[in-house]
Amino acid sequence: MPNGATFADAYPTQARHIRAAFWASFLSLGVGAFFGLIQALHRTDILRVIESQTYYTVLTAHGVFLVISFTIFFLVGVFQWAVTDSLERPPVDMRFTWGWYGLMSLGASLTAFAILAGFTDSIDVRANVLFTFYAPLQAHPLFYVGLVVFVVGTWLAGADWFRSWLAWKGDNPGERIPLPTFMVLTTMIMWYISSIGVAVAILAFILPWSLELTGSLNPTLTRTLFWYFGHPVVYFWLLPAYLLWYILLPKLAGGRLFSDPLARVVFILFVLLSTPVGIHHQYLDPGISEGFKFIAMTNTMFLLLPSLLTAFTIIASMEHGARQRGGEGYFNWLTALPWRDPAFTGMALAGMVFAFGGFTGIVNAGMNINYLVHNTLWVPGHIHTQVGTAAALTFMAGAYWLVPQLTGNRLVGRGLALVQVVLWFVGIVFMTNSMYRGGLVGIPRRTAEPQYEGFEYEVAAGSVGELNAQLAIGGTILFVSAMLFLALMVLTAFNGGTEPIDDGSIPPALSGPEDSPAVLDNLKLWVAIAAVLVVIAYSFPLASIVSRGGLFGPDIGPIPVAIDAASTVARTALEAVSAVVR
Amino acid sequence: MRLRTSPAKLLVLVALCLVVLVELRTALAFVGVSLSIGATVAVGVAAIAALLLWAVRPAGSGE
Numbered sequence: 001m002p003n004g005a006t007f008a009d010a011y012p013t014q015a016r017h018i019r020a021a022f023w024a025s026f027l028s029l030g031v032g033a034f035f036g037l038i039q040a041l042h043r044t045d046i047l048r049v050i051e052s053q054t055y056y057t058v059l060t061a062h063g064v065f066l067v068i069s070f071t072i073f074f075l076v077g078v079f080q081w082a083v084t085d086s087l088e089r090p091p092v093d094m095r096f097t098w099g100w101y102g103l104m105s106l107g108a109s110l111t112a113f114a115i116l117a118g119f120t121d122s123i124d125v126r127a128n129v130l131f132t133f134y135a136p137l138q139a140h141p142l143f144y145v146g147l148v149v150f151v152v153g154t155w156l157a158g159a160d161w162f163r164s165w166l167a168w169k170g171d172n173p174g175e176r177i178p179l180p181t182f183m184v185l186t187t188m189i190m191w192y193i194s195s196i197g198v199a200v201a202i203l204a205f206i207l208p209w210s211l212e213l214t215g216s217l218n219p220t221l222t223r224t225l226f227w228y229f230g231h232p233v234v235y236f237w238l239l240p241a242y243l244l245w246y247i248l249l250p251k252l253a254g255g256r257l258f259s260d261p262l263a264r265v266v267f268i269l270f271v272l273l274s275t276p277v278g279i280h281h282q283y284l285d286p287g288i289s290e291g292f293k294f295i296a297m298t299n300t301m302f303l304l305l306p307s308l309l310t311a312f313t314i315i316a317s318m319e320h321g322a323r324q325r326g327g328e329g330y331f332n333w334l335t336a337l338p339w340r341d342p343a344f345t346g347m348a349l350a351g352m353v354f355a356f357g358g359f360t361g362i363v364n365a366g367m368n369i370n371y372l373v374h375n376t377l378w379v380p381g382h383i384h385t386q387v388g389t390a391a392a393l394t395f396m397a398g399a400y401w402l403v404p405q406l407t408g409n410r411l412v413g414r415g416l417a418l419v420q421v422v423l424w425f426v427g428i429v430f431m432t433n434s435m436y437r438g439g440l441v442g443i444p445r446r447t448a449e450p451q452y453e454g455f456e457y458e459v460a461a462g463s464v465g466e467l468n469a470q471l472a473i474g475g476t477i478l479f480v481s482a483m484l485f486l487a488l489m490v491l492t493a494f495n496g497g498t499e500p501i502d503d504g505s506i507p508p509a510l511s512g513p514e515d516s517p518a519v520l521d522n523l524k525l526w527v528a529i530a531a532v533l534v535v536i537a538y539s540f541p542l543a544s545i546v547s548r549g550g551l552f553g554p555d556i557g558p559i560p561v562a563i564d565a566a567s568t569v570a571r572t573a574l575e576a577v578s579a580v581v582r
Numbered sequence: 583m584r585l586r587t588s589p590a591k592l593l594v595l596v597a598l599c600l601v602v603l604v605e606l607r608t609a610l611a612f613v614g615v616s617l618s619i620g621a622t623v624a625v626g627v628a629a630i631a632a633l634l635l636w637a638v639r640p641a642g643s644g645e
């Protein structure tokens with residue numbers, strides 16, 4: 001890319017495509033945040049604009065719009081930018097690129113329709129199954145079809161990036177994969193390995209069942225397949241944030257990435273470790289032996305390593321940047337960082353919240369202590385610090401830098417943008433602190449009315465009333481922050497005739513790719529090892545689930561049905577007899 | 583009026599104050615010290631006021 005030119009100058013068509021992905025993402029954020037506000041006010045009984053029965057429609061929409069649509073549309077945009085910018089070449093065939101975007105949009109629209117139709121009785125379509133769609137909860141088939149089409153779109157997106165890389169490799173034999181592209185490719189490998197699980201769950205079991213082609217399914221099996229995908233998906237949200245922290249944050253801080261090799265190691269560790277851990281979401285599921293849960297826990301603890309490595313590299317890069325800007329002393333360099341820049345500050349605050357949320361994740365991951373917080377409000381607390389801030393706030397902050405590059409327009413309201421990211425930070429701490437504390441005393445999640453007659457939660461310091469107020473205040477601040485973000489994005493999009501402050505160039509790492517062992521770029525090797533680990537971690541649990549409950553559930557065969565019918569007849573007869581005798 | 587720090591840093595510091603306050607109250611509760619809402623708000627107001635005073639105190643006076 002020529003020096004001083006924005007991405008939009010160098011690749012106008014590609015920039016338009018990425019903008020389209022971002023708008024889909026931002027639209028989902030707006031709708032999702034609105035539902036979030038409704039939930040925050042409803043659960044706490046502060047303002048109830050919906051019937052409590054409708055709560056699950058709202059919650060499903062909140063989950064799906066935010067963690068499927070908002071995050072994934074944004075990250076495919078980031079990945080497209082990262083690949084094009086770092087390989088310095090457009091996709092091989094732009095029609096294919098628009099094609100996968102079209103598939104994703106179609107899938108998202110079908111699923112959105114299935115969920116939102118639940119608000120009216122005039123359409124006989126419903127999908128109040130929450131974003132985890134656990135069977136035997138059943139949605140309209142459109143919901144699942146939409147999800148599958150959406151995921152297939154992301155698969156093709158990955159294929160597109162691999163294709164660009166192969167074309168680049170042909171022109172640049174023997175060269176190291178540029179770091180941003182390396183991050184995209186490894187993330188997509190992880191995504192391929194893991195999303196197979198949810199695809200099988202839907203295509204083989206849940207969709208045929210919702211179409212009434214099969215009469216039954218094995219809920220433990222579909223749940224396990226869901227969580228096989230459900231943990232890696234959190235890294236699908238998080239790794240694009242990591243990409244921005246590694247690639248953009250050091251530059252924004254005024255310096256350069258500390259170590260390219262360490263960054264590569266981190267991404268490979270995620271490829272290897274993020275899938276064989278999913279059972280840590282099922283510690284309380286009956287039908288899975290404790291031993292498998294214990295193995296999943298051990299693997300999970302290893303996953304801390306790449307995140308700690310990231311914390312080290314990022315902070316080292318920031319310190320380097322600050323010292324380049326004249327920062328001095330043990331801690332004083334912190335004041336030399338560009339806190340005025342909303343992109344920098346937003347990412348730095350997101351990183352801080354992420355570290356905090358990571359510690360609460362250790363609580364979730366510990367098998368014994370998980371029992372304390374399982375299915376309580378603690379879990380949404382964790383969700384909002386991690387995907388709801390580490391990813392979401394990083395994305396918003398990243399947009400303050402990326403959208404000017406993609407439009408060629410200057411960011412409107414830099415000062416307001418700073419207020420926006422700070423508001424998110426404060427809002428999220430208010431809301432999640434309340435959620436964590438509420439969870440610790442047993443307040444359940446996924447409930448419209450968590451208060452019970454004749455029972456009081458014993459809150460350490462304060463009362464449930466205070467917790468509720470804090471949650472509602474935090475949620476409202478978050479909503480305001482989200483709306484502010486969207487307004488600034490719209491204004492920036494229309495801010496023609498201006499130029500971004502920053503040129504789009506990314507400085508090279510201090511310790512560059514030449515310092516990293518070539519084996520790190522051997523993607524086939526890592527795929528093979530990852531596959532072996534997955535087989536080791538999952539073959540036994542899946543086999544035992546299937547042998548215990550059957551592929552299509554415990555009550556599919558003729559024998560259980562006969563027993564069931566016989567026992568019903570027997571019970572009715574006994575009841576009749578006892579009534580007569582009495 | 584000249585600030586001792588930039589408005590941006592001040593904004594971040596005020597936000598950090600709020601955040602530390604909320605989390606500190608929780609941490610204190612774990613060790614058996616419970617601050618009432620009133621006390622928490624009072625501490626917060628005092629801390630933020632002190633921060634703002636420090637910021638607007640003309641540079642060069644003192645230190």
Ligand code: HEM
Pocket residue numbers: 032033034036037039040043059060062063066067070071130131132380383384387388389392444445446447448474475476478479482
């Ligand atoms: C506008 C700001 C937001 C507010 C006010 C908000 C509020 C809430 C509340 C109160 C719940 C708990 C509902 C319950 O368990 O009964 C919840 C759940 C959840 N939120 Fe948010 N949220 C916001 C933003 C986000 C963001 C940005 C994300 C992710 C990117 C997110 C992801 C989730 C998820 C995955 C759940 C769990 C859904 C489920 O249990 O099925 N939220 N949210």
Ligand SMILES: [Cu+2]
Pocket residue numbers: 230231234278280281
């Ligand atoms: Cu997990």
